[in-house]
Amino acid sequence: MPSNMEIQRISATLGPPTGVREAPKVAKLIDTTTCIGCKACEVACQEWNDLQSEETSQFGTYQTLPDLTANFWNLIRFNEHEEDGQFAWLMRKDQCMHCEDPGCLKACPAPGAIVQYNNGIVDFNQANCIGCGFCISGCPFDVPRINAKSGKVYKCTLCSDRVSIGLEPACIKACPTGCLQFGTKGNLLDIAEKRVEQLKGLGFKNAAVYDPPGVGGTHVITVLAYGDRPELYGGLPKNPKVPLYLGFMKSVLKPIGNFLMLLGVVGAFAHFMRYGKREDKE
Amino acid sequence: MSNGEAVTGRATGQIAAGEREDCLQGELVVRHSLYVRVAHWWVAIFFVLAFLSGAALFSPRFYFLANIFGGGYSARQLHPWFSLLFSFGLFCLFLRWSSRMQWEAADSNWLKNFKRYMRYEEIPDVGKFNGGQKLFFWAACLGGLVLLLTGVVIWFPTSFPLWLRYLSYPIHEILFILFAIAIIYHLYITLFALGGTLRAMTRGTVTKNWARNHHPRWYQEASRK
Numbered sequence: 001m002p003s004n005m006e007i008q009r010i011s012a013t014l015g016p017p018t019g020v021r022e023a024p025k026v027a028k029l030i031d032t033t034t035c036i037g038c039k040a041c042e043v044a045c046q047e048w049n050d051l052q053s054e055e056t057s058q059f060g061t062y063q064t065l066p067d068l069t070a071n072f073w074n075l076i077r078f079n080e081h082e083e084d085g086q087f088a089w090l091m092r093k094d095q096c097m098h099c100e101d102p103g104c105l106k107a108c109p110a111p112g113a114i115v116q117y118n119n120g121i122v123d124f125n126q127a128n129c130i131g132c133g134f135c136i137s138g139c140p141f142d143v144p145r146i147n148a149k150s151g152k153v154y155k156c157t158l159c160s161d162r163v164s165i166g167l168e169p170a171c172i173k174a175c176p177t178g179c180l181q182f183g184t185k186g187n188l189l190d191i192a193e194k195r196v197e198q199l200k201g202l203g204f205k206n207a208a209v210y211d212p213p214g215v216g217g218t219h220v221i222t223v224l225a226y227g228d229r230p231e232l233y234g235g236l237p238k239n240p241k242v243p244l245y246l247g248f249m250k251s252v253l254k255p256i257g258n259f260l261m262l263l264g265v266v267g268a269f270a271h272f273m274r275y276g277k278r279e280d281k282e
Numbered sequence: 283m284s285n286g287e288a289v290t291g292r293a294t295g296q297i298a299a300g301e302r303e304d305c306l307q308g309e310l311v312v313r314h315s316l317y318v319r320v321a322h323w324w325v326a327i328f329f330v331l332a333f334l335s336g337a338a339l340f341s342p343r344f345y346f347l348a349n350i351f352g353g354g355y356s357a358r359q360l361h362p363w364f365s366l367l368f369s370f371g372l373f374c375l376f377l378r379w380s381s382r383m384q385w386e387a388a389d390s391n392w393l394k395n396f397k398r399y400m401r402y403e404e405i406p407d408v409g410k411f412n413g414g415q416k417l418f419f420w421a422a423c424l425g426g427l428v429l430l431l432t433g434v435v436i437w438f439p440t441s442f443p444l445w446l447r448y449l450s451y452p453i454h455e456i457l458f459i460l461f462a463i464a465i466i467y468h469l470y471i472t473l474f475a476l477g478g479t480l481r482a483m484t485r486g487t488v489t490k491n492w493a494r495n496h497h498p499r500w501y502q503e504a505s506r507k
Contacts, residue, residue, distance in 0.1 A: 012342040109339040110354050130354035132339060133439045137447040146440075151359070245448045249455055254341050257459035264463040268470040271400070278402045278476050280495040 001115070001125045002164035009116040011108035023119040026163060027185035028098075028172065029192055031223040032233065033199060033207075034179035035091035037076055039064060041171035041180060045074040048159065048170035068094060070147035073156040074171055077234035081226075090226070092233035093171075093180075096143045096156040098122045100216030103242040106250060107138025120185070120219040123160045126152045140215060140240035158219065188221060195223050214241035298486030304410065304500065305507040310487035312504075313410075318378055319486055324371035332364035333461070340458055362437045365430065372426045379419060382410060388499070389413035410500040418464060429457050 006023065007016045042064055046053065051071045059066055063078040079090040102122045105114040113128040114135065124135075124144070131151030135144045144153045159169035167173075168182040181188060192209040199207035208227020211217050222236075230236040298312040305312050314322070335357040338348035348357040392413035395405045399414070411419070432450035435442045442450075472479045478492040493501035 012345065014342070109342070109345075111342055111345055128354075130339075130348075130358040132358045133436075134451070136439050137444070137451065151355070243448055245452050249452055253452060253455050253459070257455065257462075258341060258343060260459060261462045261466070264466040268466055268474075272470070272474055275400075275402055275475075277474065280478065280491055282491060 001123055002161050005117040005119060005121070005160065005164045007115045008118040008120075009102070009105055010112055011105050011114040012111040019118060021118070023117070025120045025185040026158075026219060027120070027183065027188045028158065028169065028220045029181040029183075029188040029223070030093045030220065031179040031181075031192075031195055032091055032093075033195070033204075033223060033225050034177050035076065035093070036177055036179075037062065037078060037089060037091050038176060039076055040174040040176060041093065042072075042074055042076060044170040044174035045156070046072070048162070049073065049157070068143065068145055068155075070145040070152075070154045073154065079232060079234050081232055090233050092222070092236060094143075094234060095220065096122065096158070097141050097215070098156075098158055098219035099140075099242075100218065101242050103138035103140055103215065103246060104135035104144055105138075106242060106246045107134040109134060117160065119163070121158045121160050121163065122219075123157050124153060124155060126150075126154070129153055138243060138246055140237060140242065185217075185219060185221070192221055192223050196227075199223070199225055210236065212237075212240050214239055216242075296481075296485050296487055303486075304504045306490075306505055307487055309490060311490055311493045311501065312486060313482040313488050313493075314486045316486065318375070319483055321371055321374040321378065322483055325368060325375060328364050328368035328371060329465070332361060332368050333458075333465070335361040335364060336458060337462075340455060362433060365433055369426060369430045372423065376423050380423075383416045383419045385413075385416060389416055393417075404495070407499050408497050409503075410497060412497070418468065421460075421464065425457050425461060429454060429461075432457075 006019045006021060008019070010016050045051070051073070054065055054069050054072050056065050061078045061080070063076065065072055065075055068075050073095060075094045077092045077094050079092065081088050081090045098121055100120065102114070102116060105116060105122060108114045109132060110128050110130045113125055113130065114122065115125065116122050129152045131146065131153065133146055133153065135153055136142075136146065144155045146153050159167070159171075162169060172180045172182045181191065189209065189211070196207045196209055204225040206228040207223070207225050210222040210224050210227065210230055222233075224230055224233060224236075226232050230238050295308055296310060298307060298315065301315045301317060303312045303315045303318075334347050335351050337344040338346075338351075338354065338357050339361070345354065348354040351357040351360055386409070388407045388409060390413065392399070392405055392408060395403075396414070398405055399412075405412075432454040435446055435450040436454060439447055472483075476496070478489060479496075482488050490501065490505075493504065
Protein backbone atom coordinates (compact mmCIF):
# COMPACT_ATOMS: atom_id res chain seq x y z
CA MET A 1 0.00 0.00 0.00
CA PRO A 2 1.59 3.26 -1.07
CA SER A 3 1.58 5.92 1.62
CA ASN A 4 1.88 8.91 -0.66
CA MET A 5 -1.74 8.92 -1.78
CA GLU A 6 -4.36 10.53 0.43
CA ILE A 7 -7.13 8.40 1.86
CA GLN A 8 -10.74 9.30 1.24
CA ARG A 9 -12.52 6.40 2.94
CA ILE A 10 -11.28 3.81 5.41
CA SER A 11 -12.98 0.66 6.70
CA ALA A 12 -14.36 0.32 10.27
CA THR A 13 -13.14 3.76 11.27
CA LEU A 14 -15.02 6.91 12.14
CA GLY A 15 -13.46 8.56 9.09
CA PRO A 16 -10.06 9.76 7.96
CA PRO A 17 -8.87 13.26 8.83
CA THR A 18 -10.44 15.79 6.52
CA GLY A 19 -8.11 16.38 3.63
CA VAL A 20 -8.00 19.67 1.79
CA ARG A 21 -6.27 18.40 -1.33
CA GLU A 22 -8.30 16.96 -4.13
CA ALA A 23 -6.83 14.53 -6.60
CA PRO A 24 -8.15 13.94 -10.10
CA LYS A 25 -10.28 10.79 -10.21
CA VAL A 26 -8.47 8.12 -12.17
CA ALA A 27 -10.03 5.35 -14.22
CA LYS A 28 -9.22 2.44 -16.44
CA LEU A 29 -11.09 2.12 -19.73
CA ILE A 30 -11.69 -1.36 -21.12
CA ASP A 31 -12.91 -1.44 -24.70
CA THR A 32 -14.18 -5.02 -24.99
CA THR A 33 -14.66 -4.59 -28.74
CA THR A 34 -10.94 -4.24 -29.48
CA CYS A 35 -9.71 -6.88 -27.06
CA ILE A 36 -8.08 -9.75 -29.00
CA GLY A 37 -7.70 -12.10 -26.04
CA CYS A 38 -3.89 -12.09 -26.09
CA LYS A 39 -3.71 -12.19 -22.29
CA ALA A 40 -0.71 -9.82 -22.15
CA CYS A 41 -2.52 -7.96 -19.36
CA GLU A 42 -2.85 -11.18 -17.36
CA VAL A 43 0.88 -11.83 -17.60
CA ALA A 44 1.77 -8.23 -16.79
CA CYS A 45 -0.46 -8.34 -13.71
CA GLN A 46 1.12 -11.57 -12.49
CA GLU A 47 4.64 -10.24 -13.08
CA TRP A 48 4.22 -6.79 -11.58
CA ASN A 49 2.39 -8.04 -8.51
CA ASP A 50 4.75 -11.01 -8.19
CA LEU A 51 1.87 -13.50 -7.97
CA GLN A 52 2.37 -17.24 -8.00
CA SER A 53 1.11 -19.02 -11.09
CA GLU A 54 -2.06 -21.03 -10.70
CA GLU A 55 -2.71 -24.53 -11.96
CA THR A 56 -5.56 -24.51 -14.45
CA SER A 57 -7.79 -27.12 -16.02
CA GLN A 58 -9.16 -27.78 -19.48
CA PHE A 59 -12.75 -26.65 -19.50
CA GLY A 60 -13.32 -26.17 -23.18
CA THR A 61 -12.28 -22.57 -23.78
CA TYR A 62 -9.12 -20.53 -24.28
CA GLN A 63 -9.76 -18.77 -20.97
CA THR A 64 -6.75 -19.03 -18.64
CA LEU A 65 -8.61 -20.04 -15.48
CA PRO A 66 -12.25 -20.82 -14.69
CA ASP A 67 -12.39 -17.98 -12.17
CA LEU A 68 -10.44 -15.27 -10.38
CA THR A 69 -8.30 -16.52 -7.48
CA ALA A 70 -6.38 -14.93 -4.62
CA ASN A 71 -3.28 -15.16 -6.86
CA PHE A 72 -4.97 -14.15 -10.11
CA TRP A 73 -6.59 -10.72 -10.07
CA ASN A 74 -7.12 -10.07 -13.77
CA LEU A 75 -8.91 -12.67 -15.88
CA ILE A 76 -10.01 -12.25 -19.48
CA ARG A 77 -13.30 -14.09 -19.78
CA PHE A 78 -13.81 -15.66 -23.22
CA ASN A 79 -17.55 -15.61 -23.77
CA GLU A 80 -18.77 -17.31 -26.92
CA HIS A 81 -21.74 -15.54 -28.44
CA GLU A 82 -23.81 -16.37 -31.52
CA GLU A 83 -26.25 -13.93 -33.02
CA ASP A 84 -27.77 -13.83 -36.54
CA GLY A 85 -25.62 -16.77 -37.56
CA GLN A 86 -22.45 -14.90 -36.59
CA PHE A 87 -20.05 -16.12 -33.95
CA ALA A 88 -18.20 -13.65 -31.72
CA TRP A 89 -15.98 -13.76 -28.69
CA LEU A 90 -17.15 -11.27 -26.12
CA MET A 91 -13.95 -10.71 -24.18
CA ARG A 92 -14.31 -9.21 -20.75
CA LYS A 93 -11.58 -8.21 -18.33
CA ASP A 94 -12.83 -9.52 -14.99
CA GLN A 95 -11.21 -7.65 -12.12
CA CYS A 96 -12.03 -5.27 -9.28
CA MET A 97 -14.22 -2.46 -10.64
CA HIS A 98 -13.02 0.09 -8.03
CA CYS A 99 -16.52 1.30 -7.16
CA GLU A 100 -16.98 4.89 -6.09
CA ASP A 101 -19.23 3.50 -3.33
CA PRO A 102 -17.40 0.26 -2.46
CA GLY A 103 -19.55 -2.45 -0.84
CA CYS A 104 -16.41 -4.31 0.32
CA LEU A 105 -15.21 -1.32 2.31
CA LYS A 106 -18.64 -0.83 3.84
CA ALA A 107 -18.76 -4.49 4.91
CA CYS A 108 -15.23 -4.64 6.36
CA PRO A 109 -15.07 -4.78 10.20
CA ALA A 110 -11.26 -4.43 10.42
CA PRO A 111 -10.04 -0.85 10.79
CA GLY A 112 -7.83 0.12 7.89
CA ALA A 113 -8.03 -3.17 6.01
CA ILE A 114 -9.76 -1.51 3.05
CA VAL A 115 -9.15 2.06 1.97
CA GLN A 116 -10.24 4.27 -0.88
CA TYR A 117 -7.72 6.86 -2.01
CA ASN A 118 -8.91 10.29 -3.01
CA ASN A 119 -8.18 9.40 -6.65
CA GLY A 120 -10.84 6.66 -6.43
CA ILE A 121 -8.67 3.53 -6.16
CA VAL A 122 -9.96 0.94 -3.66
CA ASP A 123 -7.10 -0.94 -2.02
CA PHE A 124 -6.84 -3.84 0.46
CA ASN A 125 -4.20 -3.73 3.19
CA GLN A 126 -3.49 -7.36 4.01
CA ALA A 127 -1.58 -6.35 7.17
CA ASN A 128 -4.89 -5.23 8.69
CA CYS A 129 -7.08 -7.91 7.06
CA ILE A 130 -8.53 -10.38 9.56
CA GLY A 131 -9.80 -12.86 6.98
CA CYS A 132 -13.50 -12.70 7.88
CA GLY A 133 -14.62 -12.63 4.24
CA PHE A 134 -17.31 -9.98 4.85
CA CYS A 135 -15.98 -8.07 1.79
CA ILE A 136 -16.66 -11.12 -0.40
CA SER A 137 -20.38 -10.89 0.38
CA GLY A 138 -20.37 -7.08 0.20
CA CYS A 139 -18.94 -6.97 -3.33
CA PRO A 140 -21.64 -6.70 -6.04
CA PHE A 141 -19.18 -8.06 -8.64
CA ASP A 142 -17.92 -11.15 -6.73
CA VAL A 143 -14.29 -10.11 -6.99
CA PRO A 144 -12.38 -10.49 -3.67
CA ARG A 145 -10.79 -13.91 -3.18
CA ILE A 146 -9.51 -15.39 0.05
CA ASN A 147 -6.12 -17.10 0.14
CA ALA A 148 -6.77 -20.44 1.82
CA LYS A 149 -3.30 -20.55 3.40
CA SER A 150 -2.95 -17.02 4.76
CA GLY A 151 -6.68 -16.44 5.28
CA LYS A 152 -6.30 -12.95 3.80
CA VAL A 153 -8.26 -11.49 0.93
CA TYR A 154 -6.75 -10.22 -2.33
CA LYS A 155 -7.88 -8.38 -5.44
CA CYS A 156 -6.67 -5.96 -8.13
CA THR A 157 -5.07 -2.85 -6.61
CA LEU A 158 -5.32 -0.86 -9.86
CA CYS A 159 -1.53 -0.94 -9.39
CA SER A 160 -1.83 1.69 -6.67
CA ASP A 161 1.92 1.39 -6.12
CA ARG A 162 2.58 2.34 -9.76
CA VAL A 163 -0.12 5.01 -9.93
CA SER A 164 1.24 6.67 -6.78
CA ILE A 165 4.52 7.38 -8.59
CA GLY A 166 2.90 8.50 -11.83
CA LEU A 167 2.95 5.25 -13.83
CA GLU A 168 -0.03 3.57 -15.44
CA PRO A 169 -1.16 0.12 -14.24
CA ALA A 170 0.89 -2.84 -15.54
CA CYS A 171 -1.96 -4.29 -17.62
CA ILE A 172 -2.34 -1.02 -19.51
CA LYS A 173 1.38 -0.84 -20.20
CA ALA A 174 1.21 -4.32 -21.74
CA CYS A 175 -1.95 -4.02 -23.86
CA PRO A 176 -0.96 -4.19 -27.58
CA THR A 177 -4.23 -3.00 -29.12
CA GLY A 178 -4.92 0.03 -26.97
CA CYS A 179 -8.18 -1.48 -25.76
CA LEU A 180 -6.94 -0.65 -22.26
CA GLN A 181 -6.40 3.00 -21.42
CA PHE A 182 -5.65 4.82 -18.20
CA GLY A 183 -6.31 8.45 -17.32
CA THR A 184 -8.74 10.72 -15.54
CA LYS A 185 -12.26 9.43 -15.44
CA GLY A 186 -13.71 12.48 -17.22
CA ASN A 187 -11.37 12.13 -20.19
CA LEU A 188 -11.90 8.39 -20.48
CA LEU A 189 -15.69 8.79 -20.38
CA ASP A 190 -15.40 11.16 -23.37
CA ILE A 191 -13.27 8.61 -25.25
CA ALA A 192 -15.69 5.81 -24.32
CA GLU A 193 -18.70 7.79 -25.56
CA LYS A 194 -16.97 8.45 -28.89
CA ARG A 195 -16.26 4.74 -29.25
CA VAL A 196 -19.90 3.95 -28.47
CA GLU A 197 -20.99 6.34 -31.28
CA GLN A 198 -18.59 4.55 -33.66
CA LEU A 199 -20.00 1.17 -32.67
CA LYS A 200 -23.56 2.37 -33.20
CA GLY A 201 -22.51 3.47 -36.69
CA LEU A 202 -21.16 -0.04 -37.27
CA GLY A 203 -24.55 -1.55 -36.42
CA PHE A 204 -24.24 -2.25 -32.70
CA LYS A 205 -27.37 -0.30 -31.83
CA ASN A 206 -27.22 -1.04 -28.11
CA ALA A 207 -23.53 -0.28 -27.56
CA ALA A 208 -23.01 1.47 -24.23
CA VAL A 209 -20.54 2.48 -21.56
CA TYR A 210 -20.76 0.33 -18.44
CA ASP A 211 -20.39 2.68 -15.47
CA PRO A 212 -23.16 1.42 -13.16
CA PRO A 213 -24.78 4.14 -11.01
CA GLY A 214 -25.92 1.64 -8.35
CA VAL A 215 -22.38 1.61 -6.94
CA GLY A 216 -21.76 5.33 -7.51
CA GLY A 217 -20.05 4.62 -10.82
CA THR A 218 -16.83 2.66 -11.14
CA HIS A 219 -13.22 3.56 -11.72
CA VAL A 220 -12.99 0.73 -14.22
CA ILE A 221 -15.34 1.59 -17.08
CA THR A 222 -16.15 -0.77 -19.91
CA VAL A 223 -17.36 -0.30 -23.47
CA LEU A 224 -19.82 -3.06 -24.38
CA ALA A 225 -21.07 -3.73 -27.91
CA TYR A 226 -24.20 -5.29 -26.40
CA GLY A 227 -24.66 -2.68 -23.70
CA ASP A 228 -28.26 -3.72 -23.09
CA ARG A 229 -27.16 -7.24 -22.13
CA PRO A 230 -24.07 -6.98 -19.88
CA GLU A 231 -24.81 -10.47 -18.55
CA LEU A 232 -23.54 -11.84 -21.90
CA TYR A 233 -20.06 -10.84 -20.79
CA GLY A 234 -19.52 -13.63 -18.27
CA GLY A 235 -22.23 -12.59 -15.86
CA LEU A 236 -21.61 -8.86 -15.58
CA PRO A 237 -24.58 -7.70 -13.47
CA LYS A 238 -27.07 -5.48 -15.27
CA ASN A 239 -27.74 -3.15 -12.37
CA PRO A 240 -25.27 -3.83 -9.54
CA LYS A 241 -26.04 -2.16 -6.23
CA VAL A 242 -24.33 -1.88 -2.89
CA PRO A 243 -26.23 -4.63 -1.01
CA LEU A 244 -29.01 -3.13 1.12
CA TYR A 245 -28.16 -5.15 4.22
CA LEU A 246 -24.87 -3.22 4.55
CA GLY A 247 -26.61 0.13 4.94
CA PHE A 248 -29.14 -1.44 7.33
CA MET A 249 -26.38 -2.88 9.52
CA LYS A 250 -24.19 0.18 9.45
CA SER A 251 -26.76 2.96 9.83
CA VAL A 252 -29.49 1.18 11.81
CA LEU A 253 -28.36 -1.98 13.61
CA LYS A 254 -24.99 -0.87 14.97
CA PRO A 255 -26.01 2.53 16.41
CA ILE A 256 -29.29 1.17 17.80
CA GLY A 257 -27.52 -1.90 19.15
CA ASN A 258 -24.82 0.14 20.86
CA PHE A 259 -27.50 2.40 22.35
CA LEU A 260 -29.63 -0.50 23.62
CA MET A 261 -26.65 -2.23 25.23
CA LEU A 262 -25.71 1.01 26.97
CA LEU A 263 -29.33 1.46 28.03
CA GLY A 264 -29.29 -2.08 29.46
CA VAL A 265 -26.31 -1.31 31.68
CA VAL A 266 -27.84 2.00 32.78
CA GLY A 267 -31.18 0.29 33.50
CA ALA A 268 -29.58 -2.38 35.69
CA PHE A 269 -27.57 0.27 37.53
CA ALA A 270 -30.68 2.40 38.08
CA HIS A 271 -32.57 -0.60 39.44
CA PHE A 272 -29.74 -1.31 41.88
CA MET A 273 -29.73 2.32 43.01
CA ARG A 274 -33.49 2.26 43.62
CA TYR A 275 -33.99 -1.22 45.09
CA GLY A 276 -30.50 -2.38 46.08
CA LYS A 277 -29.91 -6.01 47.00
CA ARG A 278 -32.93 -8.13 47.78
CA GLU A 279 -33.22 -9.03 51.46
CA ASP A 280 -34.81 -12.39 52.14
CA LYS A 281 -37.25 -12.78 55.06
CA GLU A 282 -36.17 -15.21 57.74
CA MET B 283 -10.28 -26.91 58.92
CA SER B 284 -8.15 -24.63 56.78
CA ASN B 285 -9.36 -21.31 55.53
CA GLY B 286 -9.57 -22.46 51.92
CA GLU B 287 -11.97 -25.27 52.83
CA ALA B 288 -14.24 -22.84 54.63
CA VAL B 289 -14.42 -20.65 51.56
CA THR B 290 -15.16 -23.44 49.11
CA GLY B 291 -17.42 -25.24 51.55
CA ARG B 292 -15.72 -28.57 50.95
CA ALA B 293 -15.41 -29.46 54.60
CA THR B 294 -18.83 -28.25 55.63
CA GLY B 295 -20.88 -30.41 53.28
CA GLN B 296 -22.13 -27.46 51.28
CA ILE B 297 -21.28 -28.88 47.88
CA ALA B 298 -23.77 -31.06 46.08
CA ALA B 299 -21.69 -33.91 44.79
CA GLY B 300 -23.74 -36.19 42.59
CA GLU B 301 -26.73 -36.13 40.31
CA ARG B 302 -29.21 -35.82 43.19
CA GLU B 303 -31.09 -32.52 43.14
CA ASP B 304 -34.29 -30.87 44.43
CA CYS B 305 -33.79 -32.43 47.87
CA LEU B 306 -32.45 -31.44 51.26
CA GLN B 307 -28.81 -31.82 52.25
CA GLY B 308 -28.51 -30.99 55.94
CA GLU B 309 -29.59 -27.40 56.38
CA LEU B 310 -29.31 -26.75 52.62
CA VAL B 311 -31.36 -27.49 49.52
CA VAL B 312 -29.69 -29.07 46.49
CA ARG B 313 -30.58 -26.94 43.47
CA HIS B 314 -28.23 -27.95 40.65
CA SER B 315 -26.51 -31.27 40.03
CA LEU B 316 -22.87 -31.54 39.07
CA TYR B 317 -23.85 -32.13 35.41
CA VAL B 318 -25.89 -28.93 35.29
CA ARG B 319 -23.18 -26.88 36.99
CA VAL B 320 -20.44 -28.11 34.67
CA ALA B 321 -22.62 -27.59 31.58
CA HIS B 322 -23.64 -24.12 32.75
CA TRP B 323 -20.04 -22.97 33.39
CA TRP B 324 -18.99 -24.46 30.07
CA VAL B 325 -21.72 -22.40 28.40
CA ALA B 326 -20.81 -19.32 30.44
CA ILE B 327 -17.09 -19.44 29.65
CA PHE B 328 -17.49 -20.03 25.93
CA PHE B 329 -20.31 -17.50 25.74
CA VAL B 330 -18.05 -14.81 27.16
CA LEU B 331 -15.21 -15.76 24.80
CA ALA B 332 -17.49 -15.88 21.75
CA PHE B 333 -19.24 -12.69 22.83
CA LEU B 334 -16.05 -10.67 23.29
CA SER B 335 -14.43 -11.91 20.07
CA GLY B 336 -17.70 -11.30 18.21
CA ALA B 337 -18.19 -7.85 19.73
CA ALA B 338 -14.83 -6.84 18.25
CA LEU B 339 -16.26 -7.51 14.79
CA PHE B 340 -19.69 -6.02 15.57
CA SER B 341 -18.64 -2.41 15.85
CA PRO B 342 -15.37 -0.50 15.44
CA ARG B 343 -16.12 0.90 18.89
CA PHE B 344 -15.48 -2.58 20.33
CA TYR B 345 -12.56 -3.50 18.06
CA PHE B 346 -10.15 -2.97 20.96
CA LEU B 347 -11.59 -6.17 22.48
CA ALA B 348 -9.77 -8.10 19.74
CA ASN B 349 -6.56 -7.42 21.66
CA ILE B 350 -7.71 -9.93 24.31
CA PHE B 351 -7.34 -12.64 21.68
CA GLY B 352 -4.11 -11.38 20.16
CA GLY B 353 -5.59 -9.09 17.52
CA GLY B 354 -8.40 -9.06 14.96
CA TYR B 355 -7.04 -11.94 12.92
CA SER B 356 -6.92 -14.41 15.81
CA ALA B 357 -10.21 -13.11 17.24
CA ARG B 358 -11.80 -13.94 13.89
CA GLN B 359 -10.09 -17.35 13.78
CA LEU B 360 -11.14 -18.27 17.34
CA HIS B 361 -14.70 -16.91 17.32
CA PRO B 362 -16.34 -19.79 15.40
CA TRP B 363 -14.63 -22.40 17.58
CA PHE B 364 -15.68 -20.66 20.80
CA SER B 365 -19.18 -20.60 19.35
CA LEU B 366 -19.20 -24.30 18.49
CA LEU B 367 -18.11 -25.16 22.05
CA PHE B 368 -20.78 -22.78 23.40
CA SER B 369 -23.42 -24.47 21.25
CA PHE B 370 -22.35 -27.90 22.47
CA GLY B 371 -22.71 -26.82 26.11
CA LEU B 372 -26.05 -25.20 25.43
CA PHE B 373 -27.24 -28.44 23.85
CA CYS B 374 -26.16 -30.37 26.97
CA LEU B 375 -28.18 -27.93 29.12
CA PHE B 376 -31.12 -28.28 26.73
CA LEU B 377 -31.06 -32.08 27.15
CA ARG B 378 -31.29 -31.77 30.93
CA TRP B 379 -33.58 -28.78 31.26
CA SER B 380 -36.08 -28.87 28.40
CA SER B 381 -38.51 -31.00 30.43
CA ARG B 382 -38.07 -28.87 33.56
CA MET B 383 -38.75 -25.69 31.58
CA GLN B 384 -42.25 -26.55 30.33
CA TRP B 385 -44.57 -23.57 30.63
CA GLU B 386 -47.24 -23.79 33.37
CA ALA B 387 -50.10 -21.66 34.61
CA ALA B 388 -47.91 -20.54 37.50
CA ASP B 389 -45.46 -19.09 35.00
CA SER B 390 -48.14 -16.96 33.36
CA ASN B 391 -49.03 -15.79 36.84
CA TRP B 392 -45.37 -14.93 37.46
CA LEU B 393 -45.30 -12.88 34.26
CA LYS B 394 -48.39 -10.96 35.37
CA ASN B 395 -46.57 -10.18 38.62
CA PHE B 396 -43.39 -9.03 36.86
CA LYS B 397 -43.62 -5.55 38.37
CA ARG B 398 -43.86 -7.05 41.85
CA TYR B 399 -40.81 -9.20 41.06
CA MET B 400 -38.88 -6.08 40.09
CA ARG B 401 -39.84 -4.48 43.42
CA TYR B 402 -38.70 -7.60 45.32
CA GLU B 403 -42.25 -8.35 46.51
CA GLU B 404 -43.22 -11.93 47.18
CA ILE B 405 -44.80 -14.01 44.44
CA PRO B 406 -46.48 -17.24 45.60
CA ASP B 407 -46.47 -20.58 43.77
CA VAL B 408 -43.06 -20.33 42.09
CA GLY B 409 -41.60 -23.72 41.20
CA LYS B 410 -37.97 -24.60 40.56
CA PHE B 411 -37.77 -22.07 37.74
CA ASN B 412 -39.84 -18.93 37.49
CA GLY B 413 -41.44 -17.65 34.29
CA GLY B 414 -38.55 -15.31 33.60
CA GLN B 415 -36.00 -18.09 33.86
CA LYS B 416 -38.05 -20.27 31.54
CA LEU B 417 -38.39 -17.49 28.99
CA PHE B 418 -34.65 -16.82 29.19
CA PHE B 419 -33.89 -20.51 28.71
CA TRP B 420 -36.07 -20.91 25.64
CA ALA B 421 -34.86 -17.62 24.16
CA ALA B 422 -31.25 -18.71 24.68
CA CYS B 423 -31.87 -22.12 23.06
CA LEU B 424 -33.69 -20.68 20.06
CA GLY B 425 -31.30 -17.72 19.75
CA GLY B 426 -28.31 -20.05 20.10
CA LEU B 427 -29.60 -22.26 17.32
CA VAL B 428 -30.16 -19.34 14.95
CA LEU B 429 -26.75 -17.88 15.85
CA LEU B 430 -25.19 -21.24 15.03
CA LEU B 431 -26.96 -21.58 11.67
CA THR B 432 -26.30 -18.01 10.53
CA GLY B 433 -22.78 -18.27 11.94
CA VAL B 434 -21.94 -21.27 9.75
CA VAL B 435 -23.06 -19.27 6.69
CA ILE B 436 -20.83 -16.36 7.74
CA TRP B 437 -17.96 -18.72 8.48
CA PHE B 438 -17.94 -20.22 4.97
CA PRO B 439 -19.37 -17.40 2.83
CA THR B 440 -18.42 -18.84 -0.54
CA SER B 441 -20.31 -22.09 0.17
CA PHE B 442 -23.70 -20.40 0.43
CA PRO B 443 -25.87 -18.41 -1.99
CA LEU B 444 -25.84 -14.63 -1.80
CA TRP B 445 -29.42 -14.19 -0.54
CA LEU B 446 -28.69 -16.46 2.42
CA ARG B 447 -25.57 -14.45 3.28
CA TYR B 448 -27.50 -11.17 2.96
CA LEU B 449 -29.96 -12.54 5.56
CA SER B 450 -27.42 -14.17 7.85
CA TYR B 451 -25.28 -11.11 8.60
CA PRO B 452 -28.07 -8.87 9.97
CA ILE B 453 -29.84 -11.74 11.79
CA HIS B 454 -26.56 -12.73 13.47
CA GLU B 455 -26.13 -9.11 14.58
CA ILE B 456 -29.69 -8.70 15.85
CA LEU B 457 -29.23 -11.82 17.97
CA PHE B 458 -25.89 -10.51 19.22
CA ILE B 459 -27.65 -7.37 20.47
CA LEU B 460 -30.50 -9.34 22.10
CA PHE B 461 -28.04 -11.73 23.75
CA ALA B 462 -25.97 -8.81 25.04
CA ILE B 463 -28.99 -7.23 26.73
CA ALA B 464 -30.22 -10.55 28.13
CA ILE B 465 -26.79 -11.35 29.55
CA ILE B 466 -26.48 -7.94 31.21
CA TYR B 467 -29.63 -8.74 33.23
CA HIS B 468 -28.75 -12.39 33.79
CA LEU B 469 -25.46 -11.28 35.37
CA TYR B 470 -27.02 -8.35 37.23
CA ILE B 471 -29.67 -10.55 38.86
CA THR B 472 -27.31 -13.29 40.00
CA LEU B 473 -24.24 -11.24 40.91
CA PHE B 474 -25.81 -8.07 42.32
CA ALA B 475 -29.57 -8.05 42.86
CA LEU B 476 -30.38 -11.43 44.41
CA GLY B 477 -27.96 -12.42 47.14
CA GLY B 478 -27.40 -16.12 47.74
CA THR B 479 -28.20 -17.04 44.13
CA LEU B 480 -24.72 -17.49 42.72
CA ARG B 481 -23.93 -20.40 45.05
CA ALA B 482 -26.60 -22.45 43.29
CA MET B 483 -24.19 -22.60 40.34
CA THR B 484 -20.94 -22.79 42.33
CA ARG B 485 -21.78 -25.18 45.17
CA GLY B 486 -25.04 -26.53 43.82
CA THR B 487 -26.83 -25.80 47.10
CA VAL B 488 -28.84 -22.87 48.43
CA THR B 489 -30.05 -22.06 51.92
CA LYS B 490 -33.54 -23.14 53.00
CA ASN B 491 -34.37 -19.52 53.58
CA TRP B 492 -33.36 -18.55 50.03
CA ALA B 493 -35.42 -21.42 48.63
CA ARG B 494 -38.51 -20.38 50.65
CA ASN B 495 -38.21 -16.78 49.50
CA HIS B 496 -37.45 -17.26 45.82
CA HIS B 497 -38.99 -20.60 44.85
CA PRO B 498 -41.56 -21.49 47.55
CA ARG B 499 -43.29 -24.35 45.73
CA TRP B 500 -39.96 -25.91 44.79
CA TYR B 501 -38.88 -25.69 48.46
CA GLN B 502 -42.01 -27.50 49.61
CA GLU B 503 -41.48 -30.26 47.02
CA ALA B 504 -37.82 -30.61 47.93
CA SER B 505 -38.41 -30.79 51.68
CA ARG B 506 -41.02 -33.53 51.24
CA LYS B 507 -38.51 -35.81 49.48
